[in-house]
Every structure is written in C-alpha cells, then in structure tokens.
Amino acid sequence: MKCVIIGGIAAGLSAASQIKRQSPEAEVIVLEKSGDVSYAACGMPYNLFFRDRPVEKLYAIPLEAIRGERGVDYRLHQEVTRIDADGKKVEVTDLQTGRTYSEGYDFLVYATGNKAIRLDTPGFDSSDVFYFRTLEDTRRAKEFLYGTPPAKVLLVGAGYTNLEVADVLTNLKLKPVIVEKAPVILPAFCEEVRSKVMEKAREKGIELLTGVDIEEKAGRRVKTSAGTFEADMVVVAAGARPNTALFAAAGGELGVAGAVKVDRYLRTNLEGVFSGGDCAEHYVRQLGLNSYFPLGPAANKQGRVIGHNICNPDRMTEFWGIDQTAVFKFFDYTVATTGLNERQLQTLSKDVVKVVVDGPTRGEFPGGGTIRIVLLCEKGSGLLLGCQMVGEDVVAKRLDILATAIYKNMTVFEIAELDLSYSPPYAPVWDPVLVAANVALKKV
C-alpha cells in the first residue's frame, strides 16, 4: 500500500504516523511545501514573547524521528502542482532543485491547511506587513520585531491571533492599535465575555476600534474609515481560508466555507482521497452538520481517523466531531468557549436561558482571581448547550468540565451534582462551575 500525503503539519503527520502504526509495511510519503516539519501553529503568537526561544521549538517532533522512528518518508520543500485523480498520481516540484516528478498512490491524504486572507488594499504588499499562518511568517515577524523594533504597530483584525499579538507587543512596551472591520470583536462570544476583553484592552492602553474599513497604506500611513494611523509594522490577521485550489482543480467537491467536503469517514468525492485539518470541513456534533472550525486538536484527531480508515477499509470509524471548544490568552485573562454560541442558538431558534456568574477561582489561598462563567441552557430541560468563560487563574481546564458535560448532553441539574475537587488552593468549596449550574437550574 502506498499513501501520499499532501501537507505535513498537523492532520498530515497524524495520518502518516497512524498509518505506519497500524500498517508498518505501508509506504507513506509526506510532501510538505515549506521547509518546516510539523509544528504547533497555535503556538506561533506566543513564541513571539520569547526573543531567545527559536521558532523551531514549535516543531512537534524532529525530522529524524519522523523518518527514523516513525518510518515516514517526510520530504520538505516539495510542492504538489497537480492531482491526477483518475490516474491516482500527483505531480511534484522540488522547490530547492526545481526537479519535477510524479508519485502514484493507492490513498491520498489532502491536508494542505489554510491560508491567511490577504488584504488587496493598495500598499499592503510591502515588507512591513505581516501575516501569521506559517512558521515562516512567524520567523519573519519575529526577526523584524526584535531586529528593528517598531515604534508603532497596527493590528488589522481582532481575532484570537491579533489579541495574542497585542499581548506580546504590550509586553515589549509597545501599545498597538487594533482595528476590526466587523461591528464587534469575537462574534462567537457573548457580550458579557466580549466586554471583559474590551475592558482589559483599555486597561492595558490598547486602542481597539471596531467597524473600521482599511482604505490604503502609503509608507508608514494607513488610511482607514476611522482616520489615519502611523505604523512601522502592520499585522494582518483577518481570518483564513482553506487551501483547496489543487483539490478543486482535480474535480474535488468543496463544502462549507469553501473547505474540502468530507463525509464522517473523512472521505472526499475523489476515489481514495481523504482530507482533514484546516483545509477540510469539521463535523459539529451538536449541529449534526459539517462546519468549518480550523483548530489543532481537530486536525490531529482527523489525521488519526484518516490513518485508521486507510488501514481498515472494512471497519472504518467516523470522525466523532467537535464541540467547538477554543481558548486563548489575553494578558492575565483566559478566554474560552465550548458548545454552541448565541448566534448559532439564535439561528436554531432555540429557547435559551443565559446565566452569567462571577466568582472567585480559589478558596482562602492567595494567587487566585475571578472568573466569569456564561451558561447557555435549553429552557425547560436545562440541557447545557454552550458555555463561555473569561477570567484569571485556571479557566481553560474548568471549561473542559463543561466541554465534557456538553459531550454527554448533561443538564444543569446534573452539573450541579458533580463531585468536583475542592481545596483552597484550587477552588472555593462551591466551585464557580457548581455555582453557575445552581443559578441556572432555578431559571430553566
């Protein structure tokens, strides 16, 4: 069996490793276009914090181990230029030598990830404009930032990435300006969470403007609908689009958000071609539908499922789906969400009870903070549909309690009965999760 994998970052390497684990005799070739082996892309903004921590620390595993221990023929600088779905082969260019060759396959894994949405606004092709999709982007941004520290930085887009970057820049004594096209930041979050993030930005002296259209960039001056800003560095993080051109050109069918359309087994419409990760759709369990929610854990899990299904065509397993869990750091705040958000619930016309609870994260022990928990529950049944948190101290793994509850379709009545860990350094005797559930059960 010969497997070719296009893209070797998250889903691609996971699939490759899983295939070799289950079918050691299989030939597995990974064709990675960049010069970097599998890395933790979500760690890129955080790496900027640490001048002396090379971006290569983000590598998931050294190239030698992928080739040696895992037995994967992992090739860097290899660009696939065409998929011949009928002939079951791909055409490849070695970007270092210019040599072209083709590789036949029994199974193909399409795992090309996504790419930053680039601004085609005049002036945004200059070298002081940065994106954040690849390790190479991060390398460039980091060199710039620590090499010729900019006096003024403009961040275009107020998603996770630029909020994390704002945190880094503030740490470097810069006060970035963030401009966001949409009327609000973080549309997947409730106003009760967004307002805390806005408040923190203000507290840190970061100007954060919404509803701003970028008009043009001329040298250091960026003209927008909210006035002109000076910037020695511009970071654009205005969303990402699945990398699907190669797949579509081969007759591949696209689905939600232009991502590769996959079934629950992660098969595409092309014979023998699977897809996963940031280029593909993601099944959202609570919706019973595919959606597009590109994050690392799903990519890795999908990769494993693909590997399993390639090795076990007679007993394939479904990708069980995601619950839309996500978290990011914004200064001393952790901001996290799981399950359906308010917008999705409005679309579904669900009768929802929202509960917002603020409380301490610890008992009588220093070092804690406060946490805000928002529960979105079904009226009547009390079924937990979604949860968001923002606060200091331990937030992400507290959210995971409720991610687990959502996975198991728990009601707030059940959540209130959980036997959660208590000791003053870790929680108050009524953990805020229990407090929120107790408030909610009176309202549903």
Place this chain on the structure above:
Amino acid sequence: MKCVIIGGIAAGLSAASQIKRQSPEAEVIVLEKSGDVSYAACGMPYNLFFRDRPVEKLYAIPLEAIRGERGVDYRLHQEVTRIDADGKKVEVTDLQTGRTYSEGYDFLVYATGNKAIRLDTPGFDSSDVFYFRTLEDTRRAKEFLYGTPPAKVLLVGAGYTNLEVADVLTNLKLKPVIVEKAPVILPAFCEEVRSKVMEKAREKGIELLTGVDIEEKAGRRVKTSAGTFEADMVVVAAGARPNTALFAAAGGELGVAGAVKVDRYLRTNLEGVFSGGDCAEHYVRQLGLNSYFPLGPAANKQGRVIGHNICNPDRMTEFWGIDQTAVFKFFDYTVATTGLNERQLQTLSKDVVKVVVDGPTRGEFPGGGTIRIVLLCEKGSGLLLGCQMVGEDVVAKRLDILATAIYKNMTVFEIAELDLSYSPPYAPVWDPVLVAANVALKKV
C-alpha cells in the same frame, strides 16, 4: 416551623441558609459550640503559611450576615447536652454564662462534624501536642509556631493534613519528621502516585517513615518503634471520628465507620431528625452504598438537601452522592483522586486495567510542569472507574474532567473523543487526559 441545628460549620449553616431561602417564615436556630462561625476547615493547614493572615479569614460569612441577611438565629458557645427525641427538644448550655435552657423543635439537624482521633499514649496530653480539627486548634498551633518557633517538629500521621503541614513547615525552614503507623502512606492512592509523593518528600529533605508505632512522649523526646525523636512541637493528624455521642445517647442509629446512619433523604432513624456533613454517612454513587468520606463539598451539598427536604416534605430530593473526589497540595505537587480506588476495586473483584501516563501540562509555553495520570478502567467495556493524578501546574481541574466522566459513566473510548481546550499556555495539543484515554483504549 421551628428548626434547631446542632453545629454551624458546613452542613449546619448550609441547611440553615437553605431553610430560610425556601421558607423565610421558619424559625432557624443554629447552636454552635465553638466561638467561631462557619469556616472552611480544609483551609486550616494552608492558613499556617501566612503569618499575618488571621485564621478568621477562613470564616465563610460574617456572623452579622448570617443573622441579618440570612435571618438565621446563629448562636455561638452553645453546647447541646441532650437530645430528647420523643419530646422533640434539646437541652443547651451557654458556655459563656453557664445558663442552661431547652429548645423545642419540629425538625432537628444533627451536624456536629467529626473530631480528631487523639493519642492516649503517655505524654501526649502536653501543650506542645497539636491537633487540627477546629479553628481553635489552628489558632493555637499558629500562635505556637510563630511565637516560639520550634527547632524540631514531629508529625504523627501522613494523611492530607500532615502532608500539607509539612509543606508549611518546610516553608518556615523547618524539616519535619513524619511518622505513620500504617505500612504505606495515602492508602487510597495507587503506588504510582504514592511514590511520587515520597520522592517529593525526600527531595524536600523531609524524613517520612511508615509502619511506626508511637510508644511514649517524655518532654521533648518521643519514643517510637523506629527510634526516639526530639520534638518541640508534635502535630497529630491520625484520622478523625464522627461526633455522634449526643445522637447515639438519644437512641440514634449509627452506620458505617460509626457515623450517623442516614437514608438517601438524609433522614436518621429519629423522627424529624436529619443529619449531614462530617458526622454522617455519605452515599457513594459508584458503590450504591453509604460510606464515610468527610469533606467540605459533600457537607455543604448535604446541608442544602436537608434544608430542601425540611421545607418540602412532600417532594424531598435524594442526596445524589459523592464520587470520592479529593485533592491536596504538597509543595509544587497537586495530588488528586476521584472515583473508586484500587483497594475498593480489589474488594469488588473487578477486572481492572490500569494505565499510567506521564506527560507535560502545557504546550510550547513556559511555566508548565509534568503530570502523572492513572486511569482505572473496567476490562472489556473501558468504563472509567477511577482516576488519580499527581503533578505540577493545573491538576485539580483536570481531574474534574474525569470526575465528570465518572459521574456520567463514560468509557475511555468516549473520553478520547472529548473536545478539550487547547492553546500552548494551557495544554499540549493532545491534553494528557486524552493521551491517557488513548493509551487505555488500546489495553481494555
């Protein structure tokens, strides 16, 4: 309706508050023997860390708020000397004035907590021997510790309390010796967790001896089966027994471990008398049986259930039970357990698969640590029966993910599918919980 509550720390105050919440017209009298209002007893060892943090910081709520906002007639220094179950009244002595009086009741809540097992070994009645059950004990110990700092401290018993105290003493530049009667420490934990705790004790220069019998104490010298130790201070934390004398004397029936026998509604055998907290039994869901597992959260939850049941005799709710979740801090380690432990599983003759996984708590972001996760699963089904963790960084709230899983009878196959939060400051892309589940599912 008139309710009398004996003991006002955890279960007692929770019951009182719940009664007033649901039946504001009820007369609720709390008779607390000590001079301290409801406090977080689990916080007592930790309070020792902080010289200038008064032990009264452990109060859950000020006396004025209990009396004013909650409308509870909370009386300190009131000792109940007899329960007249037939006459439905209690006899009380005001310990400050010596006055005696009686109070009739429609409902009585027996919430007297537990008491330290005292050593009757010769010499252990001296003033340099300390226990840790009440806030008054803590006050005394703290005064001693910071007043005339002892040169040498002997800790008798290696349970949570003394391990926490050892941490405090080390912080004060003392190197305590711990002696434990049993052949191993922490019998509810697996050897794989115990060994990490022992290792940490060694690393911190704490001598920890097991299988030691105490023979006598003569001045500074404590004679034991493992030799003689000098000590200016002895802390005895060798377990606790439910305070049941008063209840038993009134014809009350005792159950497991000599605790007050209660049904699922927390009723005792005495008409109109409920009980909860550290003096009563605790229903263990996984066993379907009452057990004795005195901890703060259960006491508070039982108190609420009692309050509800007193106010709603026609629609009483069951105390849903505990999953035996517990956690303590030992230096930079957090040690935590939930669900059934190995001993319990042996008694049940379950066919168990044990998985031990060590991993990092974070992704590529500084400040993390390592965590060891032990999963105990049912052979075949993969049902999670128990989980223990030891490690640095975020452990307690990670354990709660698995406490939730146990509550919902999840298998490791399901746990492996959880969509847990990921971002480098909070978790690796495969959270150690997922790693452990993935290892386990191959073995069950």
